[in-house]
Amino acid sequence: SNAINLALMPGDGIGVEVMDAAMGVLQKLARRHGLGLSTETLRAGAFAYRQDGTAMSEETFRRAEAADAILLGAMGWPGIRYPDGTEIAPQLDLRFRLGLYAGVRPIRAIPGVPLALAHPRAKEIDMVILRESTEGLFAARGRGEVIEDREARDTMVITRATTERLSRFAFRLAERRAAKLGRPQTVTLVDKANVFTSMAFMRKVFRDVAQEFPHVPSGEHYVDAMALDLVRRPWDFDVLPTENMFGDILSDLGAGLIGGMGYAPSADIGDTHAVFQPSHGTGPDIAGKGIANPTAMILSAALMLDWLGSRGAGQAWTDAAGELEAAVDGAFAAGLRSAEFGGVGTREVAQAVADRIP
Amino acid sequence: SNAINLALMPGDGIGVEVMDAAMGVLQKLARRHGLGLSTETLRAGAFAYRQDGTAMSEETFRRAEAADAILLGAMGWPGIRYPDGTEIAPQLDLRFRLGLYAGVRPIRAIPGVPLALAHPRAKEIDMVILRESTEGLFAARGRGEVIEDREARDTMVITRATTERLSRFAFRLAERRAAKLGRPQTVTLVDKANVFTSMAFMRKVFRDVAQEFPHVPSGEHYVDAMALDLVRRPWDFDVLPTENMFGDILSDLGAGLIGGMGYAPSADIGDTHAVFQPSHGTGPDIAGKGIANPTAMILSAALMLDWLGSRGAGQAWTDAAGELEAAVDGAFAAGLRSAEFGGVGTREVAQAVADRIP
Numbered sequence: 211s212n213a214i215n216l217a218l219m220p221g222d223g224i225g226v227e228v229m230d231a232a233m234g235v236l237q238k239l240a241r242r243h244g245l246g247l248s249t250e251t252l253r254a255g256a257f258a259y260r261q262d263g264t265a266m267s268e269e270t271f272r273r274a275e276a277a278d279a280i281l282l283g284a285m286g287w288p289g290i291r292y293p294d295g296t297e298i299a300p301q302l303d304l305r306f307r308l309g310l311y312a313g314v315r316p317i318r319a320i321p322g323v324p325l326a327l328a329h330p331r332a333k334e335i336d337m338v339i340l341r342e343s344t345e346g347l348f349a350a351r352g353r354g355e356v357i358e359d360r361e362a363r364d365t366m367v368i369t370r371a372t373t374e375r376l377s378r379f380a381f382r383l384a385e386r387r388a389a390k391l392g393r394p395q396t397v398t399l400v401d402k403a404n405v406f407t408s409m410a411f412m413r414k415v416f417r418d419v420a421q422e423f424p425h426v427p428s429g430e431h432y433v434d435a436m437a438l439d440l441v442r443r444p445w446d447f448d449v450l451p452t453e454n455m456f457g458d459i460l461s462d463l464g465a466g467l468i469g470g471m472g473y474a475p476s477a478d479i480g481d482t483h484a485v486f487q488p489s490h491g492t493g494p495d496i497a498g499k500g501i502a503n504p505t506a507m508i509l510s511a512a513l514m515l516d517w518l519g520s521r522g523a524g525q526a527w528t529d530a531a532g533e534l535e536a537a538v539d540g541a542f543a544a545g546l547r548s549a550e551f552g553g554v555g556t557r558e559v560a561q562a563v564a565d566r567i568p
Numbered sequence: 569s570n571a572i573n574l575a576l577m578p579g580d581g582i583g584v585e586v587m588d589a590a591m592g593v594l595q596k597l598a599r600r601h602g603l604g605l606s607t608e609t610l611r612a613g614a615f616a617y618r619q620d621g622t623a624m625s626e627e628t629f630r631r632a633e634a635a636d637a638i639l640l641g642a643m644g645w646p647g648i649r650y651p652d653g654t655e656i657a658p659q660l661d662l663r664f665r666l667g668l669y670a671g672v673r674p675i676r677a678i679p680g681v682p683l684a685l686a687h688p689r690a691k692e693i694d695m696v697i698l699r700e701s702t703e704g705l706f707a708a709r710g711r712g713e714v715i716e717d718r719e720a721r722d723t724m725v726i727t728r729a730t731t732e733r734l735s736r737f738a739f740r741l742a743e744r745r746a747a748k749l750g751r752p753q754t755v756t757l758v759d760k761a762n763v764f765t766s767m768a769f770m771r772k773v774f775r776d777v778a779q780e781f782p783h784v785p786s787g788e789h790y791v792d793a794m795a796l797d798l799v800r801r802p803w804d805f806d807v808l809p810t811e812n813m814f815g816d817i818l819s820d821l822g823a824g825l826i827g828g829m830g831y832a833p834s835a836d837i838g839d840t841h842a843v844f845q846p847s848h849g850t851g852p853d854i855a856g857k858g859i860a861n862p863t864a865m866i867l868s869a870a871l872m873l874d875w876l877g878s879r880g881a882g883q884a885w886t887d888a889a890g891e892l893e894a895a896v897d898g899a900f901a902a903g904l905r906s907a908e909f910g911g912v913g914t915r916e917v918a919q920a921v922a923d924r925i926p
């Protein structure tokens with residue numbers, strides 16, 4: 211039959227724990243909706259590097275590439291590093307090698323989850339930070355230079371092609387969100403066009419693309435002002451495309467607003483492939499304790515179902531995505547508390563969500 | 569006599585308004601403490617550029633350079649731009665030309681000023697973001713390249729010399745703060761050493777300098793994790809040296825926590841010169857209405873007095889700095905509200921502070 215083939219890459223530390231918990235929920239959901247799912251677990255990450263000398267083998271990469279979608283836990287570990295001292299991060303390699311330019315990082319207040327901001331409107335927070343994930347400052351990864359132990363350089367690269375793709379992705383996302391939420395969605399480019407040539411270039415290309423979507427409101431915001439406004443009035447923003455490094459920073463800031471990294475899912479999407487993973491890391495301080503919050507992983511699985519649905523897997527997948535998100539919301543609204551807030555552990559959170567799937 | 573010669577650069581928009589208000593307070597303070605002050609007002613900024621064709625003339629620069637300290641309002645204006653579209657920002661030129669590598673941006677909760685975070689410990693926020701201000705990504709300013717309208721590049725530069733200076737500044741600041749506050753102060757470098765060569769280099773140089781200060785606790789934090797932690801537990805941080813672009817972003821985020829840009833002073837300090845200015849911009853939306861908050865400007869003047877005192881102007885200057893800060897704290901603790909929070913305008917805020925100077 212037309213089963214969807216998922217590559218599971220649990221990775222290191224709590225990546226393994228939240229993947230396991232989320233898969234339990236996903237399997238129940240798949241049964242209920244009659245979704246054909248086959249899975250294959252692939253080994254990659256810091257511990258793979260330590261044991262095998264490679265963080266992600268070519269064979270592993272090829273299998274991931276051949277799958278319909280990739281679900282990833284988290285990768286990296288303190289003390290396990292490449293010889294040059296940088297992090298073991300095959301998730302970055304996947305972004306580059308599979309051309310996953312659109313880093314979709316939804317920041318949404320889940321009813322019942324404690325919010326960081328005192329303002330009553332904080333519960334309205336519902337935006338997507340769209341982190342370009344293949345160039346920007348990260349184009350320098352593995353290419354930086356040190357000159358005579360005196361000076362070091364990394365070069366930020368912005369291309370027209372990628373900026374066009376990212377911008378179109380942002381406008382289409384705004385259209386879909388407007389239809390779903392029943393209110394207009396503004397696309398706001400976050401840049402630093404007042405100082406940098408590359409950023410002025412990015413803004414120019416963004417504006418060109420904006421003209422293709424005259425019915426979608428759009429604008430621009432400097433990254434420093436955006437960091438301020440994410441603290442002062444985050445409920446005013448919808449879809450925020452931005453440069454890779456800026457997106458890395460702003461999406462963590464955003465996660466802090468809505469309960470922390472345990473509530474921040476992500477999707478790295480390209481024209482042909484996509485990886486879905488929680489925004490959090492491997493949690494070395496809490497790994498093995500059974501207290502990691504699986505919510506971000508579960509919500510990442512929902513993003514995956516939605517993406518598969520939008521790519522022709524069928525309406526059942528889209529419906530399942532909506533139901534999974536509703537199950538998460540329902541569980542927390544009914545009083546579920548994760549361990550960061552003095553509540554229950556990984557299995558219990560996943561169970562509470564699963565219990566809301568009929 | 570040994571009068572201190574201040575260059576005043578009010579600049580554009582609300583820069584002029586807050587400068588005017590802060591100078592009233594400063595003059596009263598100077599009289600009370602017998603501080604010899606002479607001032608000279610210099611013209612620079614976006615409107616100067618529009619009228620004279622130069623944002624800061626060489627003559628103006630030389631006068632500023634010759635002063636004992638420079639007090640700056642704010643510069644720049646929407647719609648007035650250099651031919652390449654970048655911002656009119658002579659304050660950036662001053663940082664580069666005078667070698668003001670240490671961008672001191674205190675983030676401190678003022679008793680009585682509304683805080684963004686719901687957590688009760690938010691009132692303990694008291695840290696300094698130390699933004700390197702002459703290199704990092706900003707080294708690319710005016711040097712970025714566009715290749716065939718297809719790709720644009722800006723290069724981040726980190727030098728050993730500047731990182732050493734910045735790090736030593738951070739450790740000395742921590743020592744002074746520890747003595748003043750009566751509790752140890754940790755220096756935490758904010759970088760992205762897990763991905764970038766330049767950042768790994770910065771971390772290495774920072775660690776070398778840390779060994780010169782074995783009695784000062786120190787560590788490192790990735791910039792994305794820091795953006796998260798500034799929302800989740802900002803009260804845990806003390807002195808945060810960081811790269812220029814990162815500091816730009818994090819200091820605005822920090823300002824958002826303690827009431828907004830109207831409460832965020834700054835000092836750009838080099839080995840021989842220093843510029844003191846509020847972190848905010850020229851406020852085109854509120855300029856001319858008399859509602860700009862002068863607190864950041866007044867607190868910047870306090871930073872200036874403290875700096876002058878530490879450079880040999882005498883204990884009276886240091887005392888005056890402490891008294892000015894206490895006057896600000898006292899006024900807000902007693903119920904003063906600035907216009908952003910439905911309270912009073914520029915003159916009234918300044919008057920309330922001045923009234924607390926005996």
Ligand SMILES: CC(C)[C@H](C(=O)O)[C@@H](O)C(=O)O
Binds near residue numbers: 299
């Ligand atoms: C682990 C790290 C290299 C990675 C990044 O910076 O992209 C992470 O912070 C992320 O946001 O996915």
Ligand SMILES: CC(C)[C@H](C(=O)O)[C@@H](O)C(=O)O
Binds near residue numbers: 434644655660816847
């Ligand atoms: C006006 C702008 C160029 C400037 C900067 O980015 O440095 C400002 O944001 C600041 O923080 O002083």
